[in-house]
Amino acid sequence: MAQVGREVDDFLMYFILMEKIPVGSRTVESGRLCCMSEESYLQRVTGDQDPAPSLSVTVIEENILIDVDVNVLHPLSQRQAALLLAIHNSTERLNCFLERGLLEQAVQAEVGQRVLVEHEQKLFPALIHYVGNTLDTSTLLPPVYFGVELEGEGEGRGNMDGSYKGVTFFKCRKSSGLLLPFNKVIFSGAPPPDDAGSTLSGSVNPGDKVMFFVEDSLKRGIVVFSSNQAATGFVEVLPEEAPSSELLKIPLDSIVKEENATPDHQSPVKDGKPAGREEPVKVNVRERHLEVDSLVQIQYKGDELAFGIIRWLGYLPQIDDVMAGVELEEDKGCTDGSWWGHQYFFCPPRRGLFLKLKACQPDTRFLSSRDCSPKSLESPKPSRDDSHRVPGKVPPLQGAAAVDILEGDMRGIQGHCNSCYMDAALFSLFSCSSVLDSLLFKPSSLPDGNIQQTLREEIVNPLRKKGFVSADSVMNLRCQLMEKSQCPSFTTSEKDPEEFLNLIMHRILGADPLLKLQSEGQRVQECYCYQIFIEKQQEMTVPNVQQLLEQSFHHSQLKLAEVPSCFIIQMPRFGKEYKMFSKIVPSLELDITDLLADSPRECVVCGNLATLECAECFKDVILSDHGLKQYCLVCSKQVHSHHKRKNHKPTPLKIPEGFLKTPNKILRETLELFAVLSIETSHYVSFVKYGTEKGSWMFFDSMADRFGSENGYNIPRVTLCPEVATYLAAPLNDLMNQNPREMKGVAKRLFCDAYMYMYQSKRMALYK
Structure with missing residues (x-):
């Protein structure tokens, strides 16, 4: 992104206020942006002992310092913050942030991209020439705008030629340029330049989906009457949100036609609901393999395919064919799951599409076997049947069996549509460890049999028995999680592994906290x-x-x-x-003995039973370079006789009563490392320890390769990585001086990109 003006501190962290904050006699509105230095953030979070600490942040637009509960702040990247700052109304800004989709598109937008822009309460095609700030030094962070050139009917309706306040940001035709915040730009669905004029003021027909403005608000609807449009210059449109059958008369030059495949028939609305039929859905033999939650592909435009998930099956008013409501992977649809004022299913705007079921085909990108040859695409075998389920109990893989079953291409869990966070987490937890197998079988206080069965029989058991889990099995789980969590982005957007684990363990399965x-x-x-x-x-x-x-x-x-x-x-x-x-x-072994609250501990000096702990001795490298410091009474007196430690205040340890009467040898309580999640450029991968030998490490990537391009599918891969053991055994100085780019194999991703470590106690797992 181009940047003009003064430099921004790279070590600032940015946040958006999710709620109003009272400050003295005034209120800081929600949607305001704040910042603080990373150094201050780390000191505040690590130094504050409250469960929900507050942070001292600077309100960017007002340059004032306020104390805010950390739970009211949502972190932003610098790029997101700069884009949001261009929206001056804080309420509108917060709404744009909460919608996320448009902001994510704006972050990825590039110069040369064709878009639609809102101007003079109309939509015009445009070309992005510039992305950056405009020498605005009124805030701590310069806001970022989009410099666009209007095309087609919009040519000559702008207010600049690319220059602003005497500075040329880009060059375009006279009076055809605009500088706009991202919420005035539609980044998808823009017409190509050759068709720009026709989509704005060309011929439209009954049934065409169109966009238009009513009182500064962007609306969508279906054209239901357009006769003699050349003479009148108007069409009659039924808005999608219409509570009745009232039609709106819209000037022809104020609409933009959406070419995104509309349903074949329109029908009247009665009392705000479609006058349809309620009867069992009749599906012919060829379509029986398609059901709700099936992954499908649709012939979209010409040879282009669109992919999605069936969310609804049934009949629409005055249409004899069985209809499918499909949620698409991309913004190529024309609805949010509603049809003529009735909500049949829920999905993000422009992701929904109604069409005849016979126009849907199984998504050929997902295979249920290891065969990923082009021939298998010609006659796809749908995997949403009972053959993908593995009932019963299947133990985790270890040693040679893990290598035989898991190693290779099309092994592990197949990735699709930002699922890597879930793929890596599930592979880490269940492929070679049984520590959380209680989630698969144990009745919980919040039982959800369907999700538990899906997790057990469609993911964990097939992974352990066949070594492969198809993407549609994971998508089935994501669909169920979406329904339970009421989070519509669970099937499309990337999440954090901890967000997924907390959801499925706590809110879905009601498991005891770990x-x-x-x-x-x-x-x-x-x-x-x-x-x-x-x-x-x-x-x-x-x-x-x-x-x-x-x-x-x-x-x-x-x-x-x-x-x-x-x-x-x-x-x-x-x-x-x-x-x-x-x-x-x-750390292959994690010693937690000294981290336990009521456990006997050794004196760090003599090894006898410790009775006192000194928090102030923790950083004393003379005693030892790390570890908590606890002493018996005699050693504590000797250690604290030193003039540098005389002011220390050791605290008594709780000793089990039986230990005081009959002292026993103090056993160390240790946990063993069984998996590591790593992240690089927003992509999660997994390292798993599959055996007792030092070199028994395997690396899993759910999207390691791909067959085909847009219409293809991801190839998951599991590879052995014994080189990890070599670096683990290396002296610390050698590891410090090791250039990450020169590390062998995938070792760099373990040592440099670790995100989450997973440890287990096989002894305690027996009781959980």
């Missing part, structure tokens, strides 16, 4: 994943997971209330881009 954390004087807190927050220290250049966990627990004054069967740890990074450490060394 972690119970206790802070001094506070109640036990329960959670499923633990996020590490620490202050960056100069001496910690290449830390290991053990050090990071101890640092985080020390700064947050936390203890484990009990030994977890599964410990999922998120690394200290903020978003998918910022990383606190360039490399992190995986």
Whole structure:
């Protein structure tokens, strides 16, 4: 993106206010943008002991400092913040952020892209010539605008030739340029230049989908009457949101025709509902394999295919054929699931399409076997039948069996439509470990049999038995999660792994929390994943997971209330881009003995039973370079006799009563690493330890390769990566000096891109 004007601090973090904030006698409106330095953010989060700390942020437009509850702030990238700042109304800005789709399109928009723009309450085709700021120094972050050149009917209706306040940002025809915020631009559905005029003022026919403005608001509707349009210059349109059969008379030059495949018949509306029939859906033999949630492809325009999911099957008014309501993968539709004022299903705007069921074909990109040859595409075998289910109990894979079943192409879980976060998480948790198998079988307090059965019989069991899970099985799970979570983007948008795990474990299956954390004087807190927050220290250049966990627990004054069967740890990074450490060394074994609240511990000096702990000795490298510091009474007196430690205040440890009477050998409580999730450029992959040998590591990528282009499908791949063990055994100095680009195989993605570590206690898993 082009940037003009003063430079913006690269070390600022940006947020949008999700709620109004009272500040003295005034109120800071929701939708305002705020910022703070990364350094201040890290110090505040790691230094504050409140469960929901507040942050001191600067309101960008007003340049004032306010304290805000962290839960009211939503993080933004610098690019998102700059685009949102161009929208001056904070309420409108917040609405644009919540819709997300348009903002995501704006972030990816490029110079040379054809778009539609809103101008003078009409839509005109245009060409993007410039993306950047306009020398606006009135705020801490220069807002970003789109410089466009109007085409077709819009030519000569602009207000510039590419120059603004004496500065030339781009060049275009006289009075044909505009500088606009992104919410005045439609990035998809723009007509090609040759057809620009016809889509604006050319011939339209009954049944055509059109866009138009009513009182500054963009509307969509169906043309129902257009006779003698050349003479009158008007057409009659039924708006999609119409509560009755009232038609609107719209000037012909104020509409834009949507060419995106409309239904074959229109029918009258009665009492706000379609005058249709309610009867069982009759499907012929050829169409029996298609049902609700089936993945389908549609002949869209000419040879172009569109892909989607059947959300509804039934009859529409005055149409004899069985109709399908399809949610498309892209904005190529013409509805949000409504037809003539009646909502048949729900999907984002412009993702829905109604068409005859016989016009739908199974999506040929997804195969149910390892055969991915072009021949298999000619006669696709639909995988949404009972053959993809594997009932019963299938144990996790280990050793040679894991290699035999999982290694190779079309192995693992097939990725599709931003599913890598889920694919990598499921492969990590279930391919070679049984620590969370209770989720598959254990009755929960919030039972959802369908989702649990899908997870068990369509994903975990096929993965362990056949080594392959087709994308439609994962999509089936995503559809069910979307319905339960009421989040329409669950089948299309990328999520975070922890968001998926929290949803399925807590809200869907009602599983017991994996972690119970206790802070001094506070109640036990329960959670499923633990996020590490620490202050960056100069001496910690290449830390290991053990050090990071101890640092985080020390700064947050936390203890484990009990030994977890599964410990999922998120690394200290903020978003998918910022990383606190360039490399992190995986700790193959995690010693949590000293992190337990009421467990006997060893004196770090003599090894006897410890009775005191000193938080202030934690950073004393003379005693040891890491680890919590606890002592017996004698050693504590000796250690704190030093003049530098005289002011320390050791606290008593809780010792189990039986241990005081008959002291026993103190056993170390350890967890073993079984999987790591990594992320690079918004794509998640997985490392799994599949055996006891040091080199028993495998790497999984659900979208490692692709067959075909737009109409093709992703090829998941599992490869062995014994080179990981070589770097794990290397001296720390060698690892510090190792150039990531020169690391062999996929080792760089484990050491440099780690996002989430997964540990298990096989002893505790027996009781969970």
